[in-house]
Amino acid sequence: MEQPAHFLVITFPAQGHLNPALHLAKCLACLPNARVTFSTGAFAHRVMFPSSPEAEVDDGLLTYIPFADGSSGKTNAHDKDLRNFVEQVRRLGSQHFDSILRDLAARGRPVTLVIHTIMLQWASDVARDLGISSTLYWIQAATVLGIYHHFFNGHKAYILSHAKNPSLPISLPGLPPFQFRDLPDSLLVTDPTEFLFGIFEAFREVFNALSRSHRPKVLVNSFDELEASELSSMGEYMELITVGPVMPEDAEKTDTTADIFEQDEKDYMDWLNSQAERSVVYVSFGSVHKMVKEDVEGISRGLRESKRPYLWVVRKDGKEEGLELEEEDEAEKNNGLVVAWCSQLKVLAHSAVGCFVTHCGWNSTLEGLVSGVPAVAIPKWSDQHLNARMMERWGTAVRAEEGEDGRVGADELRRCLDVVMGQGVNGVEIRRKAEWWKKRAREAFSDDGSSGRNLRSFVEEVICRMPSSPLSIEEINQ
Known part of the structure; x- marks a missing residue:
């Protein structure tokens, strides 16, 4: 029997990041020869597991391990000062994530691949320093990924110079035409004191890292038919692997989300x-x-x-x-x-x-x-x-x-x-x-659909590339 691959899915502790990351983790865990650990900030972990607010949790499918984010209690930590919270998550999270990866190896559960969402390039950096591979999971549209790519690779000056003309048409290589008002807000932030500057910096780090690799693999929460031309146009720069819409098949019947807000008591x-x-x-x-x-x-x-x-x-x-x-x-x-x-x-x-x-x-x-x-x-x-x-x-x-x-x-x-x-x-x-x-x-994320096949192939490739014996804690510590 093949040795199982250990995937660690790590995400920023915000609702819009938690759900697609958790759905992907559960989809991975349902595949043969895959072991999955899910990690998010301490704030979200406390809300998800109020009876085990600081502890590792195993529900039989996933293992949940929180990383430090500087929050306390169940307050929505990033509401009041998003910019400082992003920096706090980066600083504390990267330190703690190193310990998490070392501890898993010491316990005989070394991580094969780290899958991180946007805003967490530091998780990839920590993994690389320990000799562990990583992959970006893009939780927005492939079209948005294309816009960010072109912004950070040759079109920044043009976009910023026309940003105050919201109705002006814009066309970027391989992408459909749209207007400047359709651009993501964080692209247009130039003042470090602005609310969105932390987000801009986090995206810049992600795309700087992508540009250092030749056609890096990126998991995308979309499907082939939905954004066919956009996916094709980006193929020159990245290998985009569509795995979406990422949501468990029973999502409509059972609670599969990681809600950080309490459900209303009204029926x-x-x-x-x-x-x-x-x-x-x-x-x-x-x-x-x-x-x-x-x-x-x-x-x-x-x-x-x-x-x-x-x-x-x-x-x-x-x-x-x-x-x-x-x-x-x-x-x-x-x-x-x-x-x-x-x-x-x-x-x-x-x-x-x-x-x-x-x-x-x-x-x-x-x-x-x-x-x-x-x-x-x-x-x-x-x-x-x-x-x-x-x-x-x-x-x-x-x-x-x-x-x-x-x-x-x-x-x-x-x-x-x-x-x-x-x-x-x-x-x-x-x-x-x-x-x-x-x-x-629904066809796309079914077992026989394009996204279902893509996810299985991705896992099989990771397993095939695994060394016969994973890195020991001694080797990681070297």
Whole structure:
């Protein structure tokens, strides 16, 4: 019997990073001859395992080992000062990760390959210093990866010089045309004191490392048919291995996520059961965006005037300080339900959900695609603007346009809902496209699909390249 390969999947302790990393870890662990350890910051680990807040946990499928991130308690550590938290994670995490890898080797469980997500190039550096191979797991779209690559490899000056013209068209080699407003925010940060500068630096480190290798392998949470031309165009620079949409097959039935927010006690699934098929508007802006008064008022009025039942996620920490949300009582009068957090995959899979009003984070984009739910796209920051543009091109969404105040108003939200959920030609076509992409996405991550085959081949190659005897702790310490 072949010796099992030991994969260590490590990710930044933020919701949008945890879920795709955990899903990949579980998919890897289900393959033959693969042992998997999952590591994230102490903050997220404490929330995931409140009864073992500092300890290693083994659930029979994965081993979970936290790395130090300087946080304490269950406070969402990166909310108040993201820039300093990124640096803190880098400094403390890299020191502790070295100890984790050495300790695993000393216990007879040496790591074969470290798989790290974006923001954690330091994990690859630590692994390299110990003679352990590593691979980047890109948890955003391949198109976004292409934009970052070209930015850091010859197009930085051009992009920065035109960044203040949001409607100006831009075309980068091998990528479809889009507008400057679609660029990830962090690309345009030049001031080290800015909120997003830590993210910019983390991405710069990743792409500097990639440029030092000849066609490095990169796992991508996408699938061949979804971004065919973009994947092909990047083949000259990297070997992109599509393994997405990465989510376990039973994700709609069981809790497979690593939620750092408490589920709402309201029985929203029973509420969905009482609604007509494809009648409910599901509204969620993810784990980062904070609601302000103008957001609440506009969305609230738009939902009421649409006269459709709705399920609206508003995190307890997702409102600006001092904002009291009166929408909960108002929602009940209008056949709506406001919850603090929910299991998004279960909600999207429910037959009552007919539209997803989304911030267009890549996880939400893929979850909507896999569920066949058409969307109203209201991007907020990061890669979300480009994701919204791609959703339009796939034909699965209507992108809401912002008013002069930079916000989507009630009338615009209602218009978009009428298009997506109405009986007009556009709505019928959007729903048809959503179903078409649902089939393509599910085919891709099935055992016989392109992504399923890619992941198996990747693991088999890692196993084939393993030395007959792994490095001992003595060799690692040399």
